[in-house]
Amino acid sequence: MGDTKQSAAATAVTSVTEGGGPLLPTYGRYPLALVKGEGSRLWDEAGNRYLDFMSGIAVTNLGHVPPKVKEALVGQLDRLWHVSNLFRIPNQEEAAALLTANSFGDAVFFCNSGAEANEAAIKLARRYQQKVAGTGRYEIVTFRNSFHGRTLATLTATGQDKVKDGFAPLPEGFRYVAFNDLAALEEAVTDKTAAIMLEMVQAEGGIHAAERSYVQAIRKLCDEQGILLIVDEVQTGMGRTGKLFAYEHYGIEPDIISLAKGLGSGFPVGAIVAREKLREAFGPGSHGSTFGGTPIATAVVKATVETIVGDKLPERAAEMGEYLLSRLREALAGNETVVDVRGLGLIVGIECKEPVADRITAAQKKGLLVISAGPNVIRLLPNLLVTKEEIDEAVSILAEVTAE
Numbered sequence: 573m574g575d576t577k578q579s580a581a582a583t584a585v586t587s588v589t590e591g592g593g594p595l596l597p598t599y600g601r602y603p604l605a606l607v608k609g610e611g612s613r614l615w616d617e618a619g620n621r622y623l624d625f626m627s628g629i630a631v632t633n634l635g636h637v638p639p640k641v642k643e644a645l646v647g648q649l650d651r652l653w654h655v656s657n658l659f660r661i662p663n664q665e666e667a668a669a670l671l672t673a674n675s676f677g678d679a680v681f682f683c684n685s686g687a688e689a690n691e692a693a694i695k696l697a698r699r700y701q702q703k704v705a706g707t708g709r710y711e712i713v714t715f716r717n718s719f720h721g722r723t724l725a726t727l728t729a730t731g732q733d734k735v736k737d738g739f740a741p742l743p744e745g746f747r748y749v750a751f752n753d754l755a756a757l758e759e760a761v762t763d764k765t766a767a768i769m770l771e772m773v774q775a776e777g778g779i780h781a782a783e784r785s786y787v788q789a790i791r792k793l794c795d796e797q798g799i800l801l802i803v804d805e806v807q808t809g810m811g812r813t814g815k816l817f818a819y820e821h822y823g824i825e826p827d828i829i830s831l832a833k834g835l836g837s838g839f840p841v842g843a844i845v846a847r848e849k850l851r852e853a854f855g856p857g858s859h860g861s862t863f864g865g866t867p868i869a870t871a872v873v874k875a876t877v878e879t880i881v882g883d884k885l886p887e888r889a890a891e892m893g894e895y896l897l898s899r900l901r902e903a904l905a906g907n908e909t910v911v912d913v914r915g916l917g918l919i920v921g922i923e924c925k926e927p928v929a930d931r932i933t934a935a936q937k938k939g940l941l942v943i944s945a946g947p948n949v950i951r952l953l954p955n956l957l958v959t960k961e962e963i964d965e966a967v968s969i970l971a972e973v974t975a976e
């Protein structure tokens with residue numbers, strides 16, 4: 573027994589020296605510590621410079637340490653940090669007003685992450701069906717290969733088995749169908765269906781966009797059958813796809829969207845935006861969050877949304893996304909290891925025949941940071957202010973590492 577314990581400790585020490593120290597090893601970490609950032613650039617401890625084409629997984633949409641957001645944050649740090657949601661928080665009301673003025677929505681709830689936003693969306697949909705519409709509906713239909721988060725409800729909503737492995741028993745009331753398959757969805761929907769929840773572009777699932785006619789048919793199905801439509805915009809929102817929100821590409825309006833990643837430019841914050849008819853489903857005491865929408869977080873949200881909308885960054889993302897796609901297609905034409913290059917705005921995937929982990933490390937060694945989306949797809953998520961010169965630099969490194 574004693575021996576077993578000791579060898580377990582020895583193994584633990586080995587992984588400590590490999591990075592992460594006393595942290596639980598929930599992430600496979602690169603042996604790289606980034607200590608400074610500005611715009612599209614990052615620097616490591618040794619002073620090496622990197623071109624960042626992952627933006628902390630679609631978080632730093634305005635680049636690192638964006639000046640206007642920094643100013644708002646520092647200003648708020650001097651005034652007030654926290655008072656609880658038992659008081660009015662003017663920053664929170666103003667941030668919410670910016671989100672509703674620039675979307676389909678009328679009512680906002682602030683939380684702290686994407687999983688929490690989806691958790692709130694699921695709870696709001698069920699509570700609306702049960703307390704306002706009086707249908708008793710509870711089931712949430714989601715899609716294979718989707719990703720909605722790591723809490724028990726949101727990992728259950730996620731259509732990938734690896735995310736659920738070892739966490740049984742899972743909450744009830746979720747059902748999964750193939751993405752972009754209307755017949756499968758029509759078959760899955762019943763008089764128990766409270767909501768359909770989907771990503772307009774499956775991001776973690778490999779950069780797969782929903783088809784326009786499919787999304788319009790889903791909206792119609794929801795309207796006909798009293799089902800709510802939840803769009804998970806945690807990764808696709810905040811200008812990423814070339815619109816402020818990805819649903820805008822589809823000519824429909826959802827009932828609820830969830831936001832997080834790009835919403836705070838790197839400050840942790842999440843939100844849901846919902847239609848007016850859902851407002852009364854979340855009365856006092858029904859849902860809450862101690863930290864949701866603090867004066868600091870919502871000062872950051874305000875500055876982030878003002879910058880994205882005011883500087884027309886979604887349009888810029890659309891233009892730069894087209895440039896990135898066309899440059900990649902040109903540079904990778906004839907490369908037999910590349911299966912497909914696809915994307916919407918500045919969320920772009922390069923699907924390869926083989927796993928891409930080695931190519932990602934090779935790019936890192938050449939000073940370019942990218943991420944995968946599933947085993948075979950290299951995912952590119954530059955910030956919305958990326959320049960053509962930076963895109964050219966990234967494309968030439970990507971051409972080198974995919975040729976090897």
Ligand SMILES: *Cc1c(COP(=O)(O)O)cnc(C)c1O
Nearest residue numbers: 685686687719720721806807832
């Ligand atoms: C990242 C992500 C989440 C989870 O967000 P967290 O902030 O990590 O909880 C949920 N949905 C989508 C689409 C995401 O990309």
